[in-house]
Amino acid sequence: xxxxxxxxxxxxxxxxxxxxxxxxxxxxxxxxxxxxxxxxxxxxxxxxxxxxxxxxxxxxxxxxxxxxxxxxxxxxxxxxxxxxxxxxxxxxxxxxxxxxxxxxxxxxxxxxxxxxxxxxxxxxxxxxxxxxxxxxxxx
Amino acid sequence: xxxxxxxxxxxxxxxxxxxxxxxxxxxxxxxxxxxxxxxxxxxxxxxxxxxxxxxxxxxxxxxxxxxxxxxxxxxxxxxxxxxxxxxxxxxxxxxxxxxxxxxxxxxxxxxxxxxxxxxxxxxxxxxxxxxxxxxxxxxxxxxxxxxxxxxxxxxxxxxxxxxxxxxxxxxxxxxxxxxxxxxxxxxxxxxxxxxxxxxxxxxxxxxxxxxxxxxxxxxxxxxxxxxxxxxxxxxxxxxxxxxxxxxxxxxxxxxxxxxxxxxxxxxxxxxxxxxxxxxxxxxxxxxxxxxxxxxxxxxxxxxxxxxxxxxxxxxxxxxxxxxxxxxxxxxxxxxxxxxxxxxxxxxxxxxxxxxxxxxxxxxxxxxxxxxxxxxxxxxxxxxxxxxxxxxxxxxxxxxxxxxxxxxxxxxxxxxxxxxxxxxxxxxxxxxxxxxxxxxxxxxxxxxxxxxxxxxxxxxxxxxxxxxxxxxxxxxxxxxxxxxxxxxxxxxxxxxxxxxxxxxxxxxxxxxxxxxxxxxxxxxxxxxxxxxxxxxxxxx
Numbered sequence: 001x002x003x004x005x006x007x008x009x010x011x012x013x014x015x016x017x018x019x020x021x022x023x024x025x026x027x028x029x030x031x032x033x034x035x036x037x038x039x040x041x042x043x044x045x046x047x048x049x050x051x052x053x054x055x056x057x058x059x060x061x062x063x064x065x066x067x068x069x070x071x072x073x074x075x076x077x078x079x080x081x082x083x084x085x086x087x088x089x090x091x092x093x094x095x096x097x098x099x100x101x102x103x104x105x106x107x108x109x110x111x112x113x114x115x116x117x118x119x120x121x122x123x124x125x126x127x128x129x130x131x132x133x134x135x136x137x138x139x
Numbered sequence: 140x141x142x143x144x145x146x147x148x149x150x151x152x153x154x155x156x157x158x159x160x161x162x163x164x165x166x167x168x169x170x171x172x173x174x175x176x177x178x179x180x181x182x183x184x185x186x187x188x189x190x191x192x193x194x195x196x197x198x199x200x201x202x203x204x205x206x207x208x209x210x211x212x213x214x215x216x217x218x219x220x221x222x223x224x225x226x227x228x229x230x231x232x233x234x235x236x237x238x239x240x241x242x243x244x245x246x247x248x249x250x251x252x253x254x255x256x257x258x259x260x261x262x263x264x265x266x267x268x269x270x271x272x273x274x275x276x277x278x279x280x281x282x283x284x285x286x287x288x289x290x291x292x293x294x295x296x297x298x299x300x301x302x303x304x305x306x307x308x309x310x311x312x313x314x315x316x317x318x319x320x321x322x323x324x325x326x327x328x329x330x331x332x333x334x335x336x337x338x339x340x341x342x343x344x345x346x347x348x349x350x351x352x353x354x355x356x357x358x359x360x361x362x363x364x365x366x367x368x369x370x371x372x373x374x375x376x377x378x379x380x381x382x383x384x385x386x387x388x389x390x391x392x393x394x395x396x397x398x399x400x401x402x403x404x405x406x407x408x409x410x411x412x413x414x415x416x417x418x419x420x421x422x423x424x425x426x427x428x429x430x431x432x433x434x435x436x437x438x439x440x441x442x443x444x445x446x447x448x449x450x451x452x453x454x455x456x457x458x459x460x461x462x463x464x465x466x467x468x469x470x471x472x473x474x475x476x477x478x479x480x481x482x483x484x485x486x487x488x489x490x491x492x493x494x495x496x497x498x499x500x501x502x503x504x505x506x507x508x509x510x511x512x513x514x515x516x517x518x519x520x521x522x523x524x525x526x527x528x529x530x531x532x533x534x535x536x537x538x539x540x541x542x543x544x545x546x547x548x549x550x551x552x553x554x555x556x557x558x559x560x561x562x563x564x565x566x567x568x569x570x571x572x573x574x575x576x577x578x579x580x581x582x583x584x585x586x587x588x589x590x591x592x593x594x595x596x597x598x599x600x601x602x603x604x605x606x607x608x609x610x611x612x613x614x615x616x617x618x619x620x621x622x623x624x625x626x627x628x629x630x631x632x633x634x635x636x637x638x639x640x641x642x643x644x645x646x647x648x649x650x651x652x653x654x655x656x657x658x659x660x661x662x663x664x665x666x667x668x669x670x671x672x673x674x675x676x677x678x
Contacts, residue, residue, distance in 0.1 A: 050626040052666030080631030087629025089622030
């Protein structure tokens with residue numbers, strides 16, 4: 001799977017998917033800026049092998065908003081039980097801590113179209129949270 | 140609301156799909172007030188369509204292509220309320236009995252009550268299905284009296300003899316027995332064939348009876364004593380009087396169905412397939428108020444109906460009561476369930492069935508037949524040609540329908556995906572009301588739920604849930620942060636019957652999921668759960 005991210009970034013850059021994307025290929029991740037109705041949202045795509053699952057997971061993460069109190073954490077955990085797509089996690093290495101939207105796919109068996117669909121869904125969902133909680137378009 | 144006096148034109152089929160939570164969700168008594176309404180819930184519509192197909196699969200009055208062609212056009216739902224009134228009747232009678240008195244202890248204590256029902260605690264309020272008969276010897280109010288048969292003598296004259304002797308049964312009192320050799324003739328045929336004089340009786344023809352004494356023998360009944368032990372007091376001379384209480388407890392029941400709109404279904408068939416909201420019971424005396432006021436457990440619009448049903452049944456049971464009978468308990472049950480009117484069309488021909496009860500019983504009448512008109516035949520032919528050319532796949536797999544009927548797959552699992560996943564994981568998959576309970580044996584025992592749901596786009600979603608531990612507030616941030624490390628899924632706080640729990644949750648679109656992909660995801664989820672549990676991370 002060494003060339004998977006490389007190949008994925010090429011496919012994304014090829015622009016066959018009809019989306020407006022800015023792709024930045026790093027060593028371990030790809031950063032994709034997805035254009036959404038007058039707003040933008042950055043999604044990080046990384047690849048990780050999971051021995052227990054016997055597969056690589058393609059992880060899509062997008063920053064949603066800063067977390068200011070414990071109520072937000074509780075609300076996010078409750079929301080996680082019924083979210084239609086992906087989940088919410090806490091990144092406390094930043095100050096203030098932030099909430100990310102994430103989603104994982106089985107890299108080996110996921111068609112490119114499904115990756116694009118997931119990418120857009122993660123970006124839209126994170127941006128919706130950001131818009132509602134913060135209002136401005138930071139991430 | 141109307142009481143059920145509707146002519147039931149739709150009879151209850153033997154077909155039942157089993158509980159499907161999306162169609163028969165948990166009900167509360169307040170839901171009985173819901174009006175008749177159309178449902179747009181995609182889960183309910185999808186499952187009901189499949190239910191319709193499964194039901195039709197082996198029906199001979201439906202054409203073979205019904206399964207592929209049926210289209211659900213409208214789904215309407217209304218709650219039905221059922222009030223079941225059970226009345227328990229108790230009959231109690233006293234019987235006077237006696238036994239020989241042989242110096243045993245006499246319990247002459249007075250009974251606690253003069254009321255025959257109150258002498259001892261009766262097993263009332265059980266509403267037995269079959270009459271419960273009981274004969275119990277009562278303690279107390281015993282007395283000793285003389286035996287009126289022997290006047291305390293303990294013995295009575297023998298009725299078989301006179302003075303202890305009876306006429307000899309062999310000779311009848313004549314003391315003479317007929318000679319057994321000559322038969323009373325005095326002569327008999329000798330060896331030579333000539334008549335000879337009887338040597339045994341000396342030609343007298345009789346012999347003396349050796350068994351009796353002057354034609355009489357001792358009486359075998361009294362052994363010659365001419366007295367018999369009194370059979371009533373067994374020789375004791377006195378009798379102990381005691382009482383036996385004879386009780387019969389039986390119950391009668393009557394149900395009343397309450398329905399908003401007249402649908403031609405005998406809703407009493409659904410009584411055993413309804414949710415019980417409340418059971419209220421009054422024991423004797425039933426004039427007392429119930430423990431819980433009726434207003435607290437019966438929705439307001441049903442007050443009148445419940446009261447009427449109760450009064451009807453009570454007056455019916457109390458009408459011909461004898462003095463030894465009484466109504467000993469009353470039980471009122473409030474039940475309810477959703478009933479659906481399922482409108483469908485088959486080649487533009489509309490029809491309707493009703494589905495109700497927790498196990499989704501179908502009520503139908505003779506169904507849509509194959510159209511035989513020329514236009515219809517041409518239309519069907521065109522349809523089949525189109526399908527053949529376009530390599531058309533029917534909406535429902537026959538294998539799925541067969542698997543449903545055999546109880547192998549959940550109604551939402553139209554691709555029979557989960558049994559395949561379970562097989563690949565060497566796990567067992569038990570069908571539940573909302574999906575499956577999966578039990579993985581290796582590397583260690585793990586159980587989790589796979590439920591079916593639909594997303595906002597109306598697409599079926601497979602929901603994985605594995606409860607981890609109680610959700611402690613101080614661990615919320617840790618749990619949220621741990622989500623970064625997970626291969627798949629996320630930790631969520633889920634409200635369960637045990638309170639708020641940390642659970643591993645994952646949702647995947649069912650339509651695009653592949654078994655091998657699901658196996659990997661589930662293995663990853665279980666491994667992450669193991670890590671959390673082993674490290675006692677959230678405990």
